[in-house]
Amino acid sequence: xxxVAVLKGGRSLERQVSLKSGGRVEDALERLxxxxxxxxxxxxxxxxxxxxxxxxxxxxxxxxxxxxGTVQELLEAIAIPYTGSGVSACxxxxxxxxxxxxMLDAGIPTPDFFAFNETAFKELGAGDALPAIEQxxxxxxxxxPSGQGSALGIKFAAAAQDxxxxxxxxxxxxxxxxxxxxxxxxxxxxxxxxxxxxxxxxALPVVEAVPREEDFYDFEARYEIGRTQFVCxxxxxxxxxxxxxxxxxxxxxxxxxxxxARIDLMLDSDSGELTVLEANVIPGMxxxxxxxxxxxxxxxxxxxxxxxxxxxxx
Amino acid sequence: MTIDDxxxxxxxxxxxxxxxxxxxxxxxxxxxxxGLFAARTKVMKSSAMRDLMALTERxxxxxxxxxxPDTSSFPPESFAAIMGGVATDSCARSLxxxxxxxxxxxxxxxxxxxxxxGTTVDADDVLVTxxxxxxxxxxxxxxxxxxxxxxxxxxxxxxxIPTFCSYQADVVQIGLDADGMRIDELExxxxxxxxxxxxxxxxxxxxxxxxxxxxxxSLPRRRRLVEVARERELLVLEDNPYGLLRYEGDPLPTLYAxxxxxxxxxxxxxxxxxxPGVRLGWSVGPRPVLERMNIGKQASDLCSSSLTxxxxxxxxxxxxxxxxxxxxxxxxxxxxxxxxxxxxxxxGPEARWTHPQGGLFIWATLPDYIDTTDLLARALDQHVxxxxxxxxFLDGRGASSMRLNFSGVGEADIREGVHRIGEVVRExxxxxxxxxxxxxxxxxxxxxxxxxxxxxADVLHLPAPERRRRADARER
Numbered sequence: 001x002x003x004v005a006v007l008k009g010g011r012s013l014e015r016q017v018s019l020k021s022g023g024r025v026e027d028a029l030e031r032l033x034x035x036x037x038x039x040x041x042x043x044x045x046x047x048x049x050x051x052x053x054x055x056x057x058x059x060x061x062x063x064x065x066x067x068x069g070t071v072q073e074l075l076e077a078i079a080i081p082y083t084g085s086g087v088s089a090c091x092x093x094x095x096x097x098x099x100x101x102x103m104l105d106a107g108i109p110t111p112d113f114f115a116f117n118e119t120a121f122k123e124l125g126a127g128d129a130l131p132a133i134e135q136x137x138x139x140x141x142x143x144x145p146s147g148q149g150s151a152l153g154i155k156f157a158a159a160a161q162d163x164x165x166x167x168x169x170x171x172x173x174x175x176x177x178x179x180x181x182x183x184x185x186x187x188x189x190x191x192x193x194x195x196x197x198x199x200x201x202x203a204l205p206v207v208e209a210v211p212r213e214e215d216f217y218d219f220e221a222r223y224e225i226g227r228t229q230f231v232c233x234x235x236x237x238x239x240x241x242x243x244x245x246x247x248x249x250x251x252x253x254x255x256x257x258x259x260x261a262r263i264d265l266m267l268d269s270d271s272g273e274l275t276v277l278e279a280n281v282i283p284g285m286x287x288x289x290x291x292x293x294x295x296x297x298x299x300x301x302x303x304x305x306x307x308x309x310x311x312x313x314x
Numbered sequence: 315m316t317i318d319d320x321x322x323x324x325x326x327x328x329x330x331x332x333x334x335x336x337x338x339x340x341x342x343x344x345x346x347x348x349g350l351f352a353a354r355t356k357v358m359k360s361s362a363m364r365d366l367m368a369l370t371e372r373x374x375x376x377x378x379x380x381x382x383p384d385t386s387s388f389p390p391e392s393f394a395a396i397m398g399g400v401a402t403d404s405c406a407r408s409l410x411x412x413x414x415x416x417x418x419x420x421x422x423x424x425x426x427x428x429x430x431x432g433t434t435v436d437a438d439d440v441l442v443t444x445x446x447x448x449x450x451x452x453x454x455x456x457x458x459x460x461x462x463x464x465x466x467x468x469x470x471x472x473x474x475i476p477t478f479c480s481y482q483a484d485v486v487q488i489g490l491d492a493d494g495m496r497i498d499e500l501e502x503x504x505x506x507x508x509x510x511x512x513x514x515x516x517x518x519x520x521x522x523x524x525x526x527x528x529x530x531x532s533l534p535r536r537r538r539l540v541e542v543a544r545e546r547e548l549l550v551l552e553d554n555p556y557g558l559l560r561y562e563g564d565p566l567p568t569l570y571a572x573x574x575x576x577x578x579x580x581x582x583x584x585x586x587x588x589x590p591g592v593r594l595g596w597s598v599g600p601r602p603v604l605e606r607m608n609i610g611k612q613a614s615d616l617c618s619s620s621l622t623x624x625x626x627x628x629x630x631x632x633x634x635x636x637x638x639x640x641x642x643x644x645x646x647x648x649x650x651x652x653x654x655x656x657x658x659x660x661x662g663p664e665a666r667w668t669h670p671q672g673g674l675f676i677w678a679t680l681p682d683y684i685d686t687t688d689l690l691a692r693a694l695d696q697h698v699x700x701x702x703x704x705x706x707f708l709d710g711r712g713a714s715s716m717r718l719n720f721s722g723v724g725e726a727d728i729r730e731g732v733h734r735i736g737e738v739v740r741e742x743x744x745x746x747x748x749x750x751x752x753x754x755x756x757x758x759x760x761x762x763x764x765x766x767x768x769x770x771a772d773v774l775h776l777p778a779p780e781r782r783r784r785a786d787a788r789e790r
Contacts, residue, residue: 011372013691016365118745127749152366153688164749165683168742172688 002034004310005054005080007071009040012063013173014150021285022060028306029058041065049078056313057082058306060285063149067282068094083313085281089256093279097146097178099255100278106254108247109275111266112137115146115178118171127164133179134160141166142180145173149280156182183266183275186210188234190248191262191283191291193305194312201252203245204294208234230290232297240267244274251279259312262291353460354480363704366690370699376731379699381473381525381674382722383586384645388638396628404624412620414612416442416596420623423630424596428582430636431557433571435598441607444618446555446583446595450474451614452607453516453551453579453597454481463507463514467495469677469706469715471525471553474518478708485708486514492668494531495519497538504546516549516579521569523556523673526706526717530671533566540569543577549603553581556673558639561647563671570598579603584626586674587639592622646674649720652728660736664743667718674721679703679714680739683746686716689738698734 006029008022009015022038029036037052039045041061049057057080065071069090075082085093092098097115104110114133120126134141143166144154153173155166163179170177187209192201208231234241248263262283266275283291285306295305370379400408415421421437428435443449458464460482466474468487478485488503489496500517507514519539521531531539543550552569570580579599584592597607611617629635653676657667667678680686686702693699703715716735720728 011369013366013369013694016368121745121748127751130749150365152691164746165685167749168683168746169685169688171745172692172742 002056002310002314003037003052003054004029004034005037005039005049005052005057006060007039007041007045007057007066008060009042010061010063010065011042012061012065013148013152014062017150017284017286018060018062018066020287021062021289024285024287024302025058025060025306028303029310031303032307032310034310041071045071046074046078049075049080054080056080056310058310058313059083059282062282062284064147067149067280068147081313083309084259085257085261089258090281092255093257093261093281094149095146095176096144096278097176100178102254103251103276106250108250108254109273110277111142111181111183111275113178113180115176117176119175121167130163131160134163137179137181140182142182143167143170144178144180145170146176146178148173183268185269186234186236186267188236188244188265188267188274189262189290189294190244190265191260191294192248192252192257193260193295193300193308194258196308196311198312201249201257203248204291204300205233205297206236206241206244207232207290207294207297208236209290230288230293232290232293236267237272240272240274247274247276251276255279257281260291260309354482363687363702366687366694367701367705369694370690375694375697375699376723376727376734377699378718378720378723378728378731378735379701380719380722382719383590383674384642384721385589385591387641387645388589392629392632392634396625396632399628400621400624403628408621408624410620412617412623414608414617416440416618417620417623417627419627420594421596423627424582426630427558427587427635428568428580428598431554431565431568431571433568433580435570435575439575439598439601439604441597441604441611442618442623443595443597443611444615445585445590445593446553446581447473447477448611448614449579449581449595449597449607450477450518450551450553452610453603454478454483455610455614456603456606457515457549458483463512465500465503465514465517467519467524467527468709469526469703469712469717470518471520472701472705472717474553475705475708478518483515487707487709487711490524490527490529492529494521494524494529494535495539497535497542500539501542504542504548514548516551517543518551518553519569520553520555522554522566523559523670523675525556525673526675526701526703527677528668528670528673528675529677530563530566536566536569536572540573540578543573548577549600550578551581552578555581555583555586558587559643559646559674560672561643561650575599587642588626588629588635592619592626594618594622594626646721649723649725649728650676652725653718653720653732656729656732657736660733662736662740662743665739674719676718676720677703678716678718680716681743681746682714684739684742685713687713689716689735689742692738692742693735696734696738698731700735 006022006026008018010018026036026038037054039048057075059066059071059082061071067090069087072082072087072090076087092102100110100113116126139159141157143157153170155169157163157166167177189207191204193204194201210229210231212229244265247265251263252261262280264277266277283289285292292302292305370377420442421440424440425435425437454477458481462483464478464483464485466485466487467490470487486503488500521536523530539550550569554568570578575598579597581597583595597604654669664681665678667676670676687704690702701717703712706712
């Protein structure tokens with residue numbers, strides 16, 4: 001029996017999802033016989049961790065603080081081992097722009113993009129570069145905040161007049177925004193899990209998110225049960241599944257992930273080319289989340305998944 | 315494996331309905347439950363939007379997003395005395411079931427409240443409900459089959475939307491301006507629906523101090539709405555929670571009073587004049603409709619709480635309810651004024667907002683390139699919250715508007731909250747100006763108007779004042 005603190009909730013926009021993920025993780029850990037302390041992360045986090053004195057922390061905190069390395073840094077400081085990726089991998093993954101640059105440097109395909117912070121527009125006249133950017137990327141352009149994990153703030157700009165509004169919206173969620181070439185195609189996700197000995201990472205079966213309605217431009221609908229159908233293993237042609245898994249493992253290595261992660265990709269309908277959008281170091285653990293779904297398809301039940309992630313941290 | 319798609323399952327797979335221990339609540343389990351859900355459980359809001367709204371309830375947030383009355387001014391000693399009286403005088407009765415239509419003694423109190431607004435009703439005709447919300451539910455339950463049309467205002471009360479959706483209604487929203495629902499637009503819409511062979515089951519309106527728009531329906535429009543209902547034999551659901559909370563101007567007759575109760579179903583509540591905690595509202599209306607609603611209520615909850623009904627009766631017996639409403643009005647009027655002043659100071663000339671003569675809400679509209687759902691994310695970073703306008707529409711409109719509540723927050727917090735929202739609004743306006751090369755920057759040298767022109771208080775898109783007057787002249 002291990003004393004485990006499950007960190008969940010927090011103040012990010014993904015608080016509700018995190019509370020659900022954390023709750024399920026707690027249930028699984030209890031079934032596995034561990035001594036579980038759930039902590040809704042707030043001002044008193046360090047004090048509560050000191051009081052609880054856990055042997056290990058299970059980070060089920062999505063979005064800001066949980067995925068950007070903040071909580072991991074705190075756990076390093078007070079010497080509590082924790083699940084999942086370390087501080088530097090969190091930095092690289094939470095910042096989509098940084099992750100894309102690492103991928104580009106490593107020769108991993110990712111949709112073309114340009115990224116700026118607000119001061120570039122306010123003080124360097126970056127707005128004047130928009131026509132050139134639009135020409136390079138072609139419409140529609142996806143505009144998204146660099147550091148936001150949920151679907152909020154992601155906009156499609158179908159034409160030049162949509163771009164300023166989309167940028168204003170995206171800057172609501174953070175001070176760095178990327179404009180990305182839109183890939184028309186299929187949404188794939190590959191979850192990666194370290195083997196129990198931690199020696200090698202394995203890619204789980206590919207999940208495809210298929211929007212039920214024709215509205216491909218509604219990101220908020222994409223991960224909503226009933227509005228999107230999730231298929232695992234994805235019904236993709238030929239070697240696409242294997243290529244997606246290989247790409248995901250490349251991304252995992254380049255970004256330095258540990259324990260578990262989920263890599264989101266696009267399969268271009270026209271060219272058949274796979275590109276990587278981003279990596280998530282704390283993917284959801286809810287009933288509808290893709291990592292548990294992929295693990296299940298690989299014959300790894302939820303409790304076993306959680307048990308393995310915990311063991312890898314110790 | 316798929317969620318929500320049974321056909322793709324491997325044919326040989328046997329499925330156990332009981333979850334094996336240790337594998338509870340997997341995606342497969344969810345699929346099992348989802349397969350049992352009724353179509354009416356489909357929700358309107360995206361989960362991201364729900365998550366965002368959940369954050370507005372955090373304790374470190376100044377929330378102008380709620381719709382709460384201020385119950386802190388109710389004297390605890392009065393509460394104790396009233397409850398003590400109920401215990402002494404009506405112990406067994408207050409612990410017992412009551413009649414579905416409500417206790418007769420309470421219905422007299424309700425008639426007294428309605429008389430205060432100039433509406434005369436026979437206490438026998440009142441149906442007591444569990445909050446005003448239950449009236450909306452019972453009216454839908456009585457009248458609406460899946461696919462039926464309900465006509466509502468645009469924007470409409472956000473809390474009515476889940477009810478309309480759960481009865482699978484097709485909601486058609488009619489524009490609202492400073493004089494309330496656009497009756498000309500209503501008539502055109504009713505004509506169109508008639509041509510399509512669709513008869514709306516009822517017209518839902520909050521005519522006085524509308525939630526969320528803040529507008530009050532003018533007397534000519536009230537008269538015309540009642541006529542339209544009569545001519546076309548349509549029912550109107552008049553939702554009037556705030557009528558007694560008037561801070562300026564002369565009271566207007568209720569639609570129910572103008573109509574005499576033939577085609578208007580009236581919804582009242584104790585929530586805003588006493589307490590939402592007692593969960594007591596009421597309805598009066600055409601007798602056959604009310605009888606069906608009574609049957610619906612039996613099915614829902616048999617009766618409303620005897621305990622809280624007797625609490626309200628005892629409270630009314632003390633004879634101080636008008637004084638309490640008066641004290642609430644004083645508090646809310648000051649808060650409204652503070653909010654209006656703060657808006658004028660902080661929101662800049664690009665924004666418009668309503669000037670409600672009563673009620674709990676102000677509706678503000680920003681330039682159309684600002685999406686208030688995204689703005690809320692930025693506002694939450696500044697520890698302040700509002701309701702994004704989209705929550706009041708079923709058709710995606712309202713993206714640049716917001717609802718601000720002034721009843722549930724103290725004056726200092728209203729000032730600070732509006733100031734913080736104003737800051738993020740200005741940041742976004744500036745950024746947009748930078749991006750488009752048009753500089754809307756608000757300078758201190760150019761102060762915002764003290765108070766928006768009443769003509770400018772229109773809720774969504776502003777028709778030019780002259781045009782609007784002409785349109786109204788035609789309509790009247």
